[in-house]
Amino acid sequence: MDASNPNNPFNPNDPGQQSQSDNPDNAAVDGAYNQDPQNKFAAGKKKAGSGPDEQIWSGGYSAVDQSGSFIILTLITIGLIVGGVFFWPLVFAIPVLWIAQFIRVWWIKMGVSYELTTRRFMHEHGVIKRTTDRIEVIDIDDVTVExxxxxxxxxxxxxxxTSSDRTHPELRIPGIKDVKKVALMIDDARQEQRDRRGVYIESV
Structure with a gap:
């Protein structure tokens, strides 16, 4: 018995009366049970989002999407050539229409770019003023191909x-080459993040 505290039954010289802090196994068990649930959830959430953000796909607008416009423009050109036989100034409209079409396609192509990573889908738009929007892939609810x-x-x-993102609850991405393949990549990235988040939440 400690002479300085006669009411303290703990004897440091008694090996059978070791404190729980001296036993690492007991400390680990107590730490697991006494951990704040909020901190435990935050740790699981942080672990679920850990790891590098790797690029899966990047691309932009494909001019092939304007194939219908080029076909229509070709028919108009033929009509102007035929009309030029009777009224030759109509021929001058042909280069103007084609130049305007190429400028239009170039403007659309330069105005958008897309990038898919393991966590986010990034959409950049604008030629003079560039704006970048991000959608967390885990917030994506549906991916549709048209x-x-x-x-x-x-x-x-x-x-x-279609997502729960407030800025872009519905985002349309036109002119995508290999559209079904890209849509599958987006859907796979979404499912992988949801599965990973679900595993860590269950572990909490």
């Missing part, structure tokens, strides 16, 4: 992303 007849012929299309 294709017309010509789109299926040239393997392009539009991807529609």
């Amino acid at each position: 294709q017309g007849i010509l789109d299926r012929m040239f393997n392009v299309g539009t991807i529609k992303i």
Whole structure:
């Protein structure tokens, strides 16, 4: 018995009366049980989002998406050539229309770019003023592919992303080459993040 504290039954010289802090096994068990649930959830959430953010795919607008416009413009050109036989000034409209079409396609192509990583889908738009928007892939609810007849012929299309993101609850991405493959990449990245987050939440 400690002479300085006669009411303290702990004897440091007694090997059978070791404190729990001296036993690492007991400390680990107590730490697991006494951990704050909020901190435990935050640790699991942090672990679920850990790891490098790796790029899966990057791309932009494909001019092949304008195949329908080019076909229509070709028919108009033929009509102007025929009309030029009777009224020759109509021929001067042909280069103007084609130049305007190429400028339009170039503007659209330069105005957008996309990047898919393991965590985010990034959408950049604008030529003079560039704006970058990010959607967490775990917030994506649905990925839809839209294709017309010509789109299926040239393997392009539009991807529609529905998510819980407040800025872009519905994002349409036109002119994507290999559209079904890209849509599958987005869906796989979303499912992988949801599965990973679900595993860590269950472990908490």
